Amino acid sequence: MLFIRCGTAHFFVGTIDGRARDPKAVKSSLELELWRVSNHGRTISCELRSDANGWDVLSRENGEPLFSRRCESEDQARYSANGMKQDEMKAGGIEVSGSRSHQAGVTWADADV
Numbered sequence: 001m002l003f004i005r006c007g008t009a010h011f012f013v014g015t016i017d018g019r020a021r022d023p024k025a026v027k028s029s030l031e032l033e034l035w036r037v038s039n040h041g042r043t044i045s046c047e048l049r050s051d052a053n054g055w056d057v058l059s060r061e062n063g064e065p066l067f068s069r070r071c072e073s074e075d076q077a078r079y080s081a082n083g084m085k086q087d088e089m090k091a092g093g094i095e096v097s098g099s100r101s102h103q104a105g106v107t108w109a110d111a112d113v
Contacts (some may be wrong), residue, residue, distance in 0.1 A: 039093035046081045
């Protein structure tokens, strides 16, 4: 079997007998929701994701993908996500309870891999 290592996580990409998939198509099933904001009848959420290619910040509007940004590190991804949240809050958004960001001290390492 073939695996790609990303930090401490390993992602299965296929087998040696020629059925290996493109590493860019391999995604982590883990997505950590950082925050959720309601603004003018729409709900914007932000997820932090890690895959074989690095870090990704994904914004969703009412559950549909809206914007994605690739980042070099988890810190850079969290900084980007925080900036998006501040923009939504300045535009009159209200933080919705239930997002994992309400839990003090939640980090990527706390999530189940």
